[in-house]
Amino acid sequence: MNKKVNELVQEINQEENTKQRRSRFPKLTKRAWKNIGKIALILLLVLITALIVYLVFYFLGWTGAEWEARIQNDIQAAGGWAPLIFIAVQVFYTVVLFIIPGQTIAFIALGLILFPAWQTFIYVTIGMMISSTINFSIGKLFGEKVVRKIIGSEVVDEYMPKLKKKANIYYPFFMVMPAFPDDEICMIVGMTGMTYKYFIPVTFLTRTIGIAVAVFIGEIIPWASLAPRSFIALGTDFIIVMFIVFAFARRLELYVDRKEQDRDETEEKSENY
Numbered sequence: 001m002n003k004k005v006n007e008l009v010q011e012i013n014q015e016e017n018t019k020q021r022r023s024r025f026p027k028l029t030k031r032a033w034k035n036i037g038k039i040a041l042i043l044l045l046v047l048i049t050a051l052i053v054y055l056v057f058y059f060l061g062w063t064g065a066e067w068e069a070r071i072q073n074d075i076q077a078a079g080g081w082a083p084l085i086f087i088a089v090q091v092f093y094t095v096v097l098f099i100i101p102g103q104t105i106a107f108i109a110l111g112l113i114l115f116p117a118w119q120t121f122i123y124v125t126i127g128m129m130i131s132s133t134i135n136f137s138i139g140k141l142f143g144e145k146v147v148r149k150i151i152g153s154e155v156v157d158e159y160m161p162k163l164k165k166k167a168n169i170y171y172p173f174f175m176v177m178p179a180f181p182d183d184e185i186c187m188i189v190g191m192t193g194m195t196y197k198y199f200i201p202v203t204f205l206t207r208t209i210g211i212a213v214a215v216f217i218g219e220i221i222p223w224a225s226l227a228p229r230s231f232i233a234l235g236t237d238f239i240i241v242m243f244i245v246f247a248f249a250r251r252l253e254l255y256v257d258r259k260e261q262d263r264d265e266t267e268e269k270s271e272n273y
Helices: 002-024 030-060 065-077 081-096 104-112 117-151 153-176 182-190 194-219 228-272
Strands: none
Touching: 081 104, 081 153, 104 117, 104 194, 117 153, 117 182, 117 194, 153 182, 153 194, 182 194
16 A cells, blocks of 8 residues: 555656656747747858858959958959949849848948948949839739738738838838838838839938948948957947837837827727717
């Protein structure tokens, strides 16, 4: 009898220990696994793109010492075709490989190696406007089914309700603020009633702000003469500024949502009366 009791107690203890171990390592939800998969896919695409770029640079002889000078010489050898080649490559990457984040910044960095700052600003802006208009046209011409297949239903479901309701308000907000998927939003807003007359000037006015800051900040800050402490201070200031921008963007988004909700409630009450 005592043996059976002891065995039963041991089984209960084992079950409790197993539960405790499981509670320490909780199971991930399907959504969490999807997010992990997306992050892994993005990292894989970034690595593949970096490898392709490195191989192209390697076979063109753009590696080793003084690689910047070699790139500049080769691009300058293309003459008047150099800006067109640069813009075409930017448009191709932005439209076809839009899932890879930070492409605009990457082309700004490449442009600053190849051209003066003001030319880089012009060429990157032209490439951005062409690719944004193409993405907008995809949404307008092919509709929701195609857009969902291209960018995924989750992205569409996240931004479509706001853009469908008040595209003229939310679209400029999304373009000015960082961390929003600009190219995907251009496709989504194409499915709304927004016209090209509104889309093109607003896109130009909003997205060129970030391009100008990224291009000309190098002209303002003397990077070569900065001490290590100055780099740390600038990095800290940048993090603080980005935190403030994100906080402001979130507050502004909540404010607009609240105003829209109050307006809808007022309209419902007026209809009931």
